[in-house]
Amino acid sequence: MNDVTSIALIPLLPLAGFLLLGLLGRSVSGRVAGVLATLLMAGASALALVVAWHYFFRDQAAGNAYLPQVIWQASWLPFSGGLGINVGILADPISVMMLVVVTFVSLMVHVFSLGYMHGEERLPAYYAFLGLFTFSMLGLVLSPNLLQTYIFWELVGLSSYLLIGFYFQRPAAVAAAKKAFIVTRFADLGFLVGILILAFCGNSLDIGTLLDRLTNTQAPQYAAATTASFAGITALTWGLTLVFVGGAGKSAMFPLHIWLPDAMEGPTPVSALIHAATMVVAGVYLVARLFPLYSINNASLLVVTAVGSFSALLAALIACTQTDIKRILAYSTMSQIGYMLFSLGVARYGGEQAAGFTASLFHLFTHAFFKSLLFLCAGAIIHRVHSNEVKDMGGLRRRMPVTHLCFLVACLAISGIPPFAGFFSKEQILHAAYADHKLVYATGLITSGLTAFYMFRLYFLIFWNQPSRQEDGHREGTLSMLVPLGILAACSLLAGLIPFGRFVSADGRPASGSSDWTFALAPVLLAAAAILVAERMYRRPSPWPQRLAERLGGLYRAARRKFYMDELYLFITKRIIFPWIGRPAAWIDRNVVDGLMNGIAAATQRISYWIRAMQSGRVQQYALFFFGGVLALAWVLIYVWQN
Amino acid sequence: MTAYQVSFYLISACLLGTALLAVTTRNLFRAAIWLLFSLVGVAALYFWMQVEFIAAVQIVVYVGGIVVLILFSVFLTQQTGQQLPRATRTRRISSLLAALAGLVLCWLLIRRSGLTATGRPFHWDMHRIGSHMLGTGDQGYALPFEVVSILLLAALVGCIAIALKSPSAQDNNQNPEDPA
């Protein structure tokens, strides 16, 4: 089948799953729903692999470069002035890569859920939401214009809300879903304004056209975008920064990160899919998609770099002190996405300087595998121990051997130990950072050390240390739970060997991936040292962790309380926004807006009663009106109307 | 100021004064009597205008017939003793305003029309009235005469039919003391 159909089918298969299970879900059992969804997802995944193979190996564009091509487009709402809204499908290296990543991870999550979620309630709804999410994410990466991106962006946010709040009987889950939705929606306000600014400057919503017009220094739109300014900042910078704000919300960057730890209230496979591999990288994807524009605008790139590196460091610090396994992994995700973003921030468009772009997307690719693996292992552990807290785990290495091995593989990958996947991608990121900005490099280096430390802290606390409960003889988990773990572990091992730069780079031309082995020594040694420290402190029960925490005192407490960000947000919302903005707005809505409507209705009612009273049945009143009318008419006709 | 003129104004004053009293008084019987005087005043006006025949017909038919009929109906509906209820103030004021507006309008029209009396004398006699009444040529009113006769007959029959107490009406007759 030709390209358009095969690419179009990839998002449509999970959509079909959503529709089928959404409409008929009540009449099928959870098992049937799961199998159906998994089969559809497997089809989509296979199609994605085929499409990727075609794209990268067979359909070579001219000049050996992979250029973005809009392979299908239809005009949806044509407006005048060329600002119509179209729908279309874009095929380009990063979108094809994302197709593979999203479908593959989603398939693993589906298979895992067959075992993990067995016996839960409302399973057809669960699989339907998973299908909706996958469809939205795939639509997002295939969008050739900004408005379609926005539409799918919002759909992704909606699916995330539905999935986080899946256990809606739990108030914590409901609150978490609301928080996620509200924070990302708030960020999307910036996104929308940014889209409007860019569309207004570039006079088009289509991404390709926008990139052409606004990067071409000769084009009138470029001149308009860079001369028009507000508060001393050019329109282009505003637009790009606001778009990044939207991306930062979805990617849980500081200060919009508060929803990610709470989002762990959802089922663990959901966390593996959404909050590890796909939705949270949407921000990175967005910056990468608009990268030609970002690369010529240093101010917005500076913002991206600053936010990314700061979030990476902050998240690593907080993760060192947490005790909930899923929250540690959530902060780890935030930290790794910070890596991806600052790697994009230090990159430029072509040649050597574009290494950061390739590195960032490579890290996205590898991170998807090992992070989802980490979450799925966490799911298996939680399933076994029936608790999220680290203190209820310990000594599990004998009782869960497969999980142990896979978790170890993932930890080694995320710590950047060769030859696991994370090493290659992290090394490329640090290399690009070193070439551009030494401070960013230093931050990245320290953060990678911290990453190794807290991941292995988690590893040792779960699988070594003191067993917290007696042996209960349970089996480790069903086959459907273990097979995805194994597959993802294999990917975490092998994915690093893919010559990513050959396929994905900023300008589409294969980049020469030069690996400087001596450069890689510093981060690897730092990681190894951090692992040793973690081993000393956590492999056996020891007083060191407690003593260190006391020594660090206030810093430790602040990190434990996530630097009081949640309290700050609560203060701002409850003390400032609600009474000063929310309540007056509500008052205006009730009294002024509703009052106006009610007033109009009441006035109409009074008028109608008055008119009705004229039909009173009293003959004399009729006579009075009759006589008065004739009189008035006579006056008017004789004296007033001078014809 | 000749007596001719004085008498006109006197008659007009009585006429309008009693008419006003007829429409404002709250005693039903008195209203009928004021009406009687008003109609007599109209007859006096006809006398003043030297159309004695019309004056005579006015007294015989209007005063002697219609007012008597009204008095009969007053007694038949047993309303003589009580005071008549007044209309609401709003009604009274708006009616007054309407009447005054109409009055002003008509007065202005009269002034504008510039109607003035021709000086020619007006001669009528019973012979002429009689021959015209039953005549069929020019100025013949035989047809209206016959039609009015039929009208009177119809009115006669109609009154009897309306006011007749049919046997079923007698059984369903409401007690006047009950509310309507």
Next chain:
Amino acid sequence: MIPLSHILAVSTALFFIGVYGLLTRRNLITLLMSVELILNSVNINFVAFNKYLFPERLDGLFFTLFIIAIAAAEAAVAIAIVINLYRSHGSIDVEDSRDLKY
């Protein structure tokens, strides 16, 4: 001599007194009386026009005669209706016969 307009003024005043009574009076019989006043004012008009504007003809007089006759017939029918209404509603207050109310 009395100008014609004065006589017409008298008849107009009588007319509007009758109109006021028609719109104000609540008793059916007084309503009828007001109608009689109106008819009389019209009669005065006819006679005056005939005498002062067209003295050769007698049309005004005849109109007056016919109006008087018809007024008599109408008064009789009206009284009959009043009596019928009194029988069915128990009162001859105009306000009490509001059956045509919405």
